[in-house]
Amino acid sequence: MPIEPLLIFELALLGIATGFLAGLLGIGGGMIMVPFISAILGARGVAPGLAVKMAIATSMATIIFTSISSVRAHHKRGAVRWDIVKSLAPGIVLGAMVASLGIFALLKGSILALVFAAFVGFSATQMFLDKKPAPTRQIPGTAGLLGAGGVIGLLSGLVGAGGGFVSVPFMTWCNVAIHNAVATSAALGFPIAVANVLGYVIAGQNIEGLPPYSFGYLWLPGLVVIACCSVLTAPLGARAAHALPVKKLKRAFATILYLLAAYMLYKGLSAL
Numbered sequence: 001m002p003i004e005p006l007l008i009f010e011l012a013l014l015g016i017a018t019g020f021l022a023g024l025l026g027i028g029g030g031m032i033m034v035p036f037i038s039a040i041l042g043a044r045g046v047a048p049g050l051a052v053k054m055a056i057a058t059s060m061a062t063i064i065f066t067s068i069s070s071v072r073a074h075h076k077r078g079a080v081r082w083d084i085v086k087s088l089a090p091g092i093v094l095g096a097m098v099a100s101l102g103i104f105a106l107l108k109g110s111i112l113a114l115v116f117a118a119f120v121g122f123s124a125t126q127m128f129l130d131k132k133p134a135p136t137r138q139i140p141g142t143a144g145l146l147g148a149g150g151v152i153g154l155l156s157g158l159v160g161a162g163g164g165f166v167s168v169p170f171m172t173w174c175n176v177a178i179h180n181a182v183a184t185s186a187a188l189g190f191p192i193a194v195a196n197v198l199g200y201v202i203a204g205q206n207i208e209g210l211p212p213y214s215f216g217y218l219w220l221p222g223l224v225v226i227a228c229c230s231v232l233t234a235p236l237g238a239r240a241a242h243a244l245p246v247k248k249l250k251r252a253f254a255t256i257l258y259l260l261a262a263y264m265l266y267k268g269l270s271a272l
Contacts, residue, residue: 003213003221010040011222015229022066022230023237025127025250029066029230030161031120033059035260037222038113038267047209048271049109052264054210056104056112056160057200057217058226060193063162065227066234067189073238079183081176084139088188091149092163093195098150099157100199112158113268117261119159124257126165127250135175152188157196162189 014036018029037055042048074080104112140148148170156163164185171181197218204216213220 007040007044007221008225011225012229014040015226016233018062018226019066019230019233020237020240021253023234024240024244025237025253029062030056030059030159031123031257031260033062033226034116034160035263037219038264040222041211041219044211046211047109048267049113050207050209052109052113052116052267053104053200053204053217054214054219054222056116056158057197057204058219058222059160060157060162060200061197061218061223062227062230063189063193064197065231067162067186067193069231069234070186071183071190074183074186077183079179080187081171081180081184082187084145084171084176084184085187087139087142087145088149088152088167089191091146091151092153092156092188092191093149094146095150095153095155096157096192096195097153097199099154100196101203103154104157104200105203108271110268110271113264113271116159117265117268119155119161119165120257120261120264123165124254124261127257128254130247130250135172137174139171139174139176153192153195156192157199162186163192164189 014033018032021032022029034052034055037058038048038051041051041054046054071080107115139145152163152166152170155161155166162185164182167185167188168178168181171184172178176184201216201218204210204214204218207217210217211219
């Protein structure tokens with residue numbers, strides 16, 4: 001697969017859109033990236049199941065860079081609960097390794113596509129309804145946080161997302177203020193991404209049919225172009241959030257997510 005100008009343009013456009021929407025709506029880029037990277041790879045001859053796995057791995061890798069950029073901004077405002085990050089991180093790393101080295105490697109790409117479709121459909125519904133869990137308890141002890149971190153890392157590894165779809169509601173439920181929960185979730189994205197990407201790289205060794213410039217399941221051209229562009233446009237989206245009707249935009253975007261979920265559902269079912 002040559003790195004032609006059209007490919008770079010497609011990846012750059014995806015990165016620009018992903019970064020802007022992430023900053024504007026506070027969403028993870030994986031919900032957008034995975035379907036489009038799958039389509040880009042599939043159009044260039046990569047097998048459908050393998051394309052899904054590579055899209056998930058590449059999407060997760062971009063979180064390493066976007067997380068660093070986001071955490072710096074949140075940390076300056078003193079919003080990150082580093083005590084929670086330290087307590088959740090061990091479980092996150094464990095769950096991520098189980099997902100990326102074990103379940104991800106064993107499952108077919110078609111099954112992962114169905115899991116992703118369910119995740120995006122659920123996320124779209126939550127976004128459309130704008131429901132937030134009521135704070136009903138306090139942060140659990142060491143064992144509870146280890147288990148919660150394991151679930152966050154595991155689910156993130158299977159869908160190529162940063163974990164905010166689980167960690168933010170969990171922390172809100174545990175009486176953590178929403179701005180602290182969002183900031184802390186951004187910080188958790190880094191260990192989630194690093195642990196999962198390491199697993200994807202190891203699990204993807206000696207896999208047949210990988211396109212050029214692949215490192216295990218990680219597709220380097222996609223990572224480099226998307227990460228560079230998304231980091232540039234995320235701050236623009238964050239600024240626009242203060243001037244645009246974000247609640248109305250979230251409902252409109254939820255409709256787009258339903259379409260992406262339907263696309264991944266079709267891809268998964270057609271590959272079974």
